[in-house]
Amino acid sequence: MDKKYMEMALEIAEKGLGHVNPNPLVGAVVVKDGTVVGKGYHGVYGGPHAEVYALDEAGKSAEGADIYVTLEPCSHYGKTPPCAKKIIESGIKRCFVGSIDPNPLVSGKGIEMLKENDIEVHTGVLKEECDNINKAFFKYIKEKIPYLFLKCAITLDGKIASRNGDSKWISNETAREKVQFYRNKFMGIMVGIGTVLNDNPRLTARIENGVNPLRIIVDPHLKVNTELNIISNNYDKKTIIITSENNTGTAKYSELENEFGIKFITLPDYEFSVSDILRELGRAKIDSVLLEGGEKMISKAFSEKLIDGGEIFISDKILGDSSGKSFISGFSTEKISDSIILRNIKYNLYGNNIGVEFELQEV
């Protein structure tokens, strides 16, 4: 057993980033007598699995070889035939597995099938690293709601906009490039209607070979207008508006639906909890959401303890104005020890800006 082959499998798994949701990222490497004879990764949602590509590339060399796979091979017929079956038929002798399938209905069954067919199986190889690349997928499979990742750019004094709503630009270009990476990585971006009306963002992934995320707008009173980029530029039909069911069938609703291809998710009343929103997004098979603002949405998500992780970009600027807009408010924290505490912090350097990458919920 050699960890370097699992590292290789992990590295190629990441090539599927942004293209496979809500499927997991998976990489596989076939090794015969110390030589890599096949490599593969899951590259498109519903397409062939990593093992298929790796075994096809290996061909006859797979006989008596080892396979390293970042996620337990599947044992059931889904969109594709079971990979465990393909491994058995290929003549593989030993199988090294990173993560176990998180779906309780099938977890461990792929490994069982391999063992029953006299394949030597080793589990837990670089398990933590393998689990890490599919945090969102694992949460979605287990809890049926999307992984929620916060992105916001703040001044050193914690503001996301000036008193007039100006926010261009708090963070520098290098930090903003990282945002494009996240927009490609997560299946949807979510913002409140306030942010849309104030900033008129495009919410696209401006990255080479990037996939645009779903644009999820929380707009209970249907305040959007057709001049906004997310409506008028909805060529890819990826804008989703979450609104009150009271708006269904109004002239505006119908115009947006029929003329601009907007999709709707409706909820009762006008005050939506983040928990209700995530449940509906989960039903719509959205496994991961990047929350980009504004203050109200972020504060709600924190107070409902529904943020899984995030990155807060801190710039080199100080607003110094108590009328500026904070990234979070609404808490009545009497003591410092009652603060929200971030964990597993990693600091990412972007020149004169710093990114605080963190986790909150256990996944």
Place this chain on the structure above:
Amino acid sequence: MDKKYMEMALEIAEKGLGHVNPNPLVGAVVVKDGTVVGKGYHGVYGGPHAEVYALDEAGKSAEGADIYVTLEPCSHYGKTPPCAKKIIESGIKRCFVGSIDPNPLVSGKGIEMLKENDIEVHTGVLKEECDNINKAFFKYIKEKIPYLFLKCAITLDGKIASRNGDSKWISNETAREKVQFYRNKFMGIMVGIGTVLNDNPRLTARIENGVNPLRIIVDPHLKVNTELNIISNNYDKKTIIITSENNTGTAKYSELENEFGIKFITLPDYEFSVSDILRELGRAKIDSVLLEGGEKMISKAFSEKLIDGGEIFISDKILGDSSGKSFISGFSTEKISDSIILRNIKYNLYGNNIGVEFELQEV
């Protein structure tokens, strides 16, 4: 010429940190035929200069040797005889200089004296590094006011205390150790009376071989009381109160002065500008001040553009409460581009806290 000897001189210069103000840090190394034969640093205010120690250690070996000195040797009789004279008498052949003396009255005169006595002088060796260790001294010599360095610990949302004034602890232990380093490095610590009444701090340098800084309290209305640590524990007679001249001779003033050994600096009226305060501190031969709070003092110093540099410690906590106390306020910043912008930022990692070290004014 070899930069490594100047690096060595810089390294030993730092040993004087906290002990020489308002003198500069200076290191000297004597090198003969590739061997270090003498090393010295300025170790105590008014004591012998670095060159003296280095040349004394070298003894007869100084003849025909090189000397590396981080700051131009002095040419005048001050508290000690001129070092340039000592170098000439020792038989040194070449002299390598880092910083030039910042005092316009003597700047360049030491070098001139050496050259007149046929010593080969090379200037500008690691100049930037040599200038950097004496930023505070250089400013003080040129402008006659102390170098002002901000230290504050904030939550990720920019707060220095909760709505109730609680601030223990925003930053972690590692970050707080760095504060002790600063308290030793700068000649005085300055805080507003609000911070003193709220936190009852000791304002001492709790560091091995550390020197307690002067404790400078800005208290226009003389609101201090004798229960406070800075008054009752004033055994080292290092507490200075800046108050209105209207308080002179009151019973409280006399009690503090006579029974507790408090020193006073008085200013007219009750609204002191930071500029007035710094001018008076400069007159009192204080070359460097660590500004530790609170919001009012920090905001004033920023608005008067009198902060030279600082380190802002950002913790892993979020208060989320708009009634929490910000580290800065009072600006009416309409556009992000009108923000205060920090420069020469360096990020210092303290586990799950990050320090943003910065500069503002040119020195």
